[in-house]
Structures are given as structure tokens and as C-alpha cells.
Amino acid sequence: MKTIVLIGLVLAISGVALARDLPEFIHVCKKNEPNLSECIKSSIINMKPQLKTGVPDYKIPSLEPLILKELVATAGGNIKLKLTNVIIHGASDFSLTKLKANLETLTFVADLDLPRLSLKGNYDVNGRIILLHIRGNGPMEGNVTNSKGFVKIQMKEYKKEDGESYLKVAEIKTKIFVQDGALHLQNLFGGDPVLGEAVNNAINSNFNGFVTEIKPALESAISNAFTDIANGILQQVPFKTLFPES
Incomplete structure (x- = not known):
């Protein structure tokens, strides 16, 4: 779910390195590269260890774990669901299956496979979801397996004081496709063990239906998180340095 952030982050990272001493883990992609998309894709794959641990000197944050401070979902007024302090592990263990870059339109599109994501956080829910009434708040944990991500990044040029x-x-447009997973919400209905177990079982029996309800909020939160990270990095490097002519 989360590794979608990786794609745009790498596109930005290329520029940071070029503005300073080029670190070994950055592969330069020139503007006239015969296959620019494949070059950027290779560079991203090469940087996976640095994306996992982070490189503070180059303002590259660690993606293990990824922290989403708040997700708020509402589905047609029937449900109010808030997830806070969501900690996601496994985002860096991604496969970049496709990347297409167009420097004329400044558009970047990528597809990713995410084998397994684990998450922990807190929830607050009240309403009806997948035909069930759910009420409670407390800790939550779960995992998501065999997910796919699609991200489209539209960039633009601007002039700085220099x-x-x-x-x-x-x-940024982010789409998430989840194949399977499991979730456990503690303290449902004030800690009622029978109702809590029944609702958790129902959620996991229709996991995709539950995820569908929260996907828009999750996709928005991931897009916002990446936008902040990428813009912080990109503002350090001129476009001509980010993608040199030769």
C-alpha cells in the first residue's frame, strides 16, 4: 500500500544527488537517454537499500517504517472511520514492474507490486460498513498481501530567485489494488469479546470490501505524504541539473 511513495521519491532523489557530490548509489539519467524510462527504473531499483534506510545527508527519509499520521474515511455518510499513527512495514520490499517517463509533458507513471505490508495503529469507528454496524476504538493491526500500486505524477517547472x-x-494520482489481507480491531463494542470476534471475522471474510471503503482516504494520504517529501527534495536542484542534456 505504501510503496507507491517510492516511485516519485526516486524521481526527486536523482536531482538531489546531482546538485552535490554524486553518491555511488545514484545512476544518472541524461535527458537524451535512448531509453529514459528504463534508465530511471534501473536507478530506482539500484537505490532500494537507501530507500529502506534513508540518507539524511541527501534528505532521503527512511521508508521503514512508513508512518501515516491520520486517515479519515467516510462512505456515503454511513461510516466514520479514523485511523491514526499508522505504522507500515514492508514498503521498501517492492517490485517496480513498469515505469514510463515523459520529459516533454513532465509526466511519470509507474506500476508496482508489493508482496506484503504489515501495519499497526489506532482506530476509531462508528457506522455501517460491508452491511455491518461497527463501533469502537483502540489498537489495530493487520497485514496486506499481494498488493499492486499505480501512481501518476505530474510535475511542473517554476523559477526561483536564482x-x-x-x-x-x-x-499525484495514486491507485491501490489489494488482493488479500487480514485485520484485527481491538476493543470493538467496548471490549465485548463475542461481538468483537464476530465483527473481526466478518471483516476478514470480506477484506476487499472493507479495504474498498478506506481506499480513497489511504490513496489521498499517501499522495499527500509523497508530495511533501518530493517537493522538499526537488527545490534543491535545477531542472537542467536533474536531467542534463548530455
């Missing part, structure tokens, strides 16, 4: 052109994220 007269140089820079890139920034104008829009």
Missing part, C-alpha cells in the same frame, strides 16, 4: 528553473509536484 533565476533557474526547478521542478515541483503539481499533482
Whole structure:
């Protein structure tokens, strides 16, 4: 669910390195590269260890774990669900299956496979979801397996005080496709063990239906998190340095 952040992050990271001494883990992709998309894809794959641990000197945050502070979902007024302090592990263990880059339109599109994500956090829920009335708040934990992510990043140029052109994220569209998983919500219905177990079993029997309800909020939160990270990195490097002519 989360590794979707990785794609855009890498596109930004390339520029950070070029603006300073180029670290070994960055593979430069020139603007006239015969196959620019494959070059960027290879660079991302090469940087997976650094994406996992983070590199503070280059403002590359660690993606293990990924922390989403708040997710709020409402489905047609029937449910109010808030997830807070969600800690996600496994985001860096991704496979980049496809990447397409277009420097003319400044558009970047990527597909990813995520074998397994584990998550912990807190929840507060009240309402009807997958035909069940659910009420409670407390700790939650779970896992998501065999997920796929799609991300489309639209960037744009802007001028800074130094007269140089820079890139920034104008829009990100994120889509998540979940194949399977399990979730456990503690303290449902005030800690009632019978109702709590019944609802947890129902959720896990229709896990995809439950995820569908919270997907829009999750996709939005991931997009917002990446936008902040990427723009913080991109503002350090001129466009011409990010993608040199030769």
C-alpha cells in the first residue's frame, strides 16, 4: 500500500544527488537517454537499500517504517472511520514492474507490486460498513498481501530567485489494488469479546470490501505524504541539473 511513495521519491532523489557530490548509489539519467524510462527504473531499483534506510545527508527519509499520521474515511455518510499513527512495514520490499517517463509533458507513471505490508495503529469507528454496524476504538493491526500500486505524477517547472528553473509536484494520482489481507480491531463494542470476534471475522471474510471503503482516504494520504517529501527534495536542484542534456 505504501510503496507507491517510492516511485516519485526516486524521481526527486536523482536531482538531489546531482546538485552535490554524486553518491555511488545514484545512476544518472541524461535527458537524451535512448531509453529514459528504463534508465530511471534501473536507478530506482539500484537505490532500494537507501530507500529502506534513508540518507539524511541527501534528505532521503527512511521508508521503514512508513508512518501515516491520520486517515479519515467516510462512505456515503454511513461510516466514520479514523485511523491514526499508522505504522507500515514492508514498503521498501517492492517490485517496480513498469515505469514510463515523459520529459516533454513532465509526466511519470509507474506500476508496482508489493508482496506484503504489515501495519499497526489506532482506530476509531462508528457506522455501517460491508452491511455491518461497527463501533469502537483502540489498537489495530493487520497485514496486506499481494498488493499492486499505480501512481501518476505530474510535475511542473517554476523559477526561483536564482533565476533557474526547478521542478515541483503539481499533482499525484495514486491507485491501490489489494488482493488479500487480514485485520484485527481491538476493543470493538467496548471490549465485548463475542461481538468483537464476530465483527473481526466478518471483516476478514470480506477484506476487499472493507479495504474498498478506506481506499480513497489511504490513496489521498499517501499522495499527500509523497508530495511533501518530493517537493522538499526537488527545490534543491535545477531542472537542467536533474536531467542534463548530455
